[in-house]
Amino acid sequence: QKKKQTRMERPSTKVHYYNATLVFILLSTLLFTISLPLSAGAALSSPLEFPENCGRQNPSLICDPFHFLSTPKADEIDARLFNISETTAEFSGCNKPFQVTIALISSLAQFNRYTSLASATKFARELHDTWKPGFSDCQTGVVVFLTVNDRHMYISTGRDAKNVITDDIAQEIIDRMKPSLKRQDYDGAIQRCVDEIDSVIRSGSLQTLGWTWDDILPFLIVGGVAIFIVWGAWDTIKRKKEWEQCRRELQKIEDEKGRMLSKKFTQKHCPICLTDFPASEQVSSPESNPSIHPPPDSSSPKGKEKVNEEEEEIKEEEQNLIKGEEVQESKEEGEDSKSIRVLRCGHKFCRECIAEWLKKADQCPVCRTPSTSTPGDHFDPTNKSNTGSSSSTSTDNANNTNTYTAGSTRRVYGGMRGMGLGNDLLMFELMMMRTRYPRYITNSMVTRWGEEGFTGSMVRDTAFTVTNPAHIQKSSGKGGRVSFGGGGSRGGGGAG
Numbered sequence: 001q002k003k004k005q006t007r008m009e010r011p012s013t014k015v016h017y018y019n020a021t022l023v024f025i026l027l028s029t030l031l032f033t034i035s036l037p038l039s040a041g042a043a044l045s046s047p048l049e050f051p052e053n054c055g056r057q058n059p060s061l062i063c064d065p066f067h068f069l070s071t072p073k074a075d076e077i078d079a080r081l082f083n084i085s086e087t088t089a090e091f092s093g094c095n096k097p098f099q100v101t102i103a104l105i106s107s108l109a110q111f112n113r114y115t116s117l118a119s120a121t122k123f124a125r126e127l128h129d130t131w132k133p134g135f136s137d138c139q140t141g142v143v144v145f146l147t148v149n150d151r152h153m154y155i156s157t158g159r160d161a162k163n164v165i166t167d168d169i170a171q172e173i174i175d176r177m178k179p180s181l182k183r184q185d186y187d188g189a190i191q192r193c194v195d196e197i198d199s200v201i202r203s204g205s206l207q208t209l210g211w212t213w214d215d216i217l218p219f220l221i222v223g224g225v226a227i228f229i230v231w232g233a234w235d236t237i238k239r240k241k242e243w244e245q246c247r248r249e250l251q252k253i254e255d256e257k258g259r260m261l262s263k264k265f266t267q268k269h270c271p272i273c274l275t276d277f278p279a280s281e282q283v284s285s286p287e288s289n290p291s292i293h294p295p296p297d298s299s300s301p302k303g304k305e306k307v308n309e310e311e312e313e314i315k316e317e318e319q320n321l322i323k324g325e326e327v328q329e330s331k332e333e334g335e336d337s338k339s340i341r342v343l344r345c346g347h348k349f350c351r352e353c354i355a356e357w358l359k360k361a362d363q364c365p366v367c368r369t370p371s372t373s374t375p376g377d378h379f380d381p382t383n384k385s386n387t388g389s390s391s392s393t394s395t396d397n398a399n400n401t402n403t404y405t406a407g408s409t410r411r412v413y414g415g416m417r418g419m420g421l422g423n424d425l426l427m428f429e430l431m432m433m434r435t436r437y438p439r440y441i442t443n444s445m446v447t448r449w450g451e452e453g454f455t456g457s458m459v460r461d462t463a464f465t466v467t468n469p470a471h472i473q474k475s476s477g478k479g480g481r482v483s484f485g486g487g488g489s490r491g492g493g494g495a496g
Contacts, residue, residue, distance in 0.1 A: 066106045084098055103143065177192050253426065272354070
């Protein structure tokens with residue numbers, strides 16, 4: 001009897017099983033209910049019926065529970081939306097005004113929704129069906145939905161509203177909002193959206209876009225890159241031409257040096273600009289043939305008269321140059337005319353070049369001999385010690401300044417001996433090249449080329465050839481293409 005009573009008081013195993021099963025079902029149902037996505041209506045209440053749930057104090061057409069819009073801007077946009085709902089009946093085609101409402105949320109994930117564009121589209125349509133903007137007999141409702149953190153947006157239009165705001169127009173409105181959304185300017189983005197919708201409703205077209213900084217910036221970037229590329233290519237071509245011109249002029253000086261060394265020197269170009277003289281004017285230097293420019297003998301009456309005539313002729317030529325008149329040397333028929341002037345020392349120049357030089361100092365730029373004679377002043381081209389006055393003349397360049405004084409080239413550059421007056425001429429031309437082409441010819445090059453022991457080619461000098469822009473560009477593209485061929489270490493070696 002006692003065993004039977006004890007068995008009846010003890011709960012059965014089946015009762016425990018049933019209770020556990022019931023608790024499991026209840027918990028599963030609760031979890032399933034919690035995990036169900038909220039409907040759009042349950043997630044967002046109508047701003048007209050429950051404005052406090054949408055972050056607004058009064059009935060509104062904007063639902064912004066997370067306050068992405070500033071309060072003043074939200075009030076301004078709200079007034080604009082109410083104006084649309086009251087004044088656009090004539091544009092709908094069914095004599096009913098458009099009703100536009102706006103909803104902004106942080107993310108669809110807080111409503112147990114996927115954060116894809118398709119989920120945002122579905123949510124916006126559900127919101128449209130729940131809030132029911134527009135009219136039952138005239139579907140003029142428009143819902144603008146924006147999920148900020150998910151970076152999705154959708155404009156839902158009613159049947160009659162779609163006749164005015166087509167899908168293409170709705171997509172264009174969204175595209176026009178994107179620059180402001182990228183800057184997180186939500187006030188500007190929503191304002192732009194409302195402006196575009198109002199323009200489409202009233203005029204049938206979007207607003208005419210003005211140029212904004214966001215529109216101009218891409219063109220500025222592309223244009224700047226294009227200008228930089230074009231300028232770089234143009235500068236490279238310009239440098240190549242400039243270097244080639246420098247090489248040609250340096251070759252002239254090198255050829256001139258060869259003629260000096262062979263005692264067959266003829267001056268074929270202007271020492272200042274290195275422009276070639278016509279063939280009829282390429283005469284021998286006074287050093288090798290003094291008779292080409294015999295000095296007048298001022299001790300005799302005829303000599304004094306000759307000196308005076310030369311001085312008057314020189315002054316007249318200088319006055320003609322100042323007036324812009326060109327004095328031409330006699331030329332053979334068929335040759336290009338070239339204005340030439342030979343100084344009393346025998347050095348020959350372009351008339352324009354020497355006129356500019358003589359404005360600074362009245363002496364030969366090469367040997368510093370006075371360009372005009374005075375009574376009792378004689379110049380003998382065969383006398384190598386004749387150097388003229390000690391006044392100085394400066395030739396300036398933006399990157400280089402050289403000051404030449406009487407006999408300065410012979411003192412500074414002691415090389416090229418045995419060339420007589422040609423030494424001064426050659427060194428003057430090299431220093432003029434340094435002044436004209438500081439990018440390619442340096443002072444160290446001129447010094448080395450002027451040394452007595454230098455017998456190489458100036459044009460083929462490595463220090464000069466490496467300045468060639470074409471050589472620099474070709475060299476910069478090489479390197480990094482060598483690979484090991486698979487050798488081993490089974491040879492030999494040493495250690496210390």
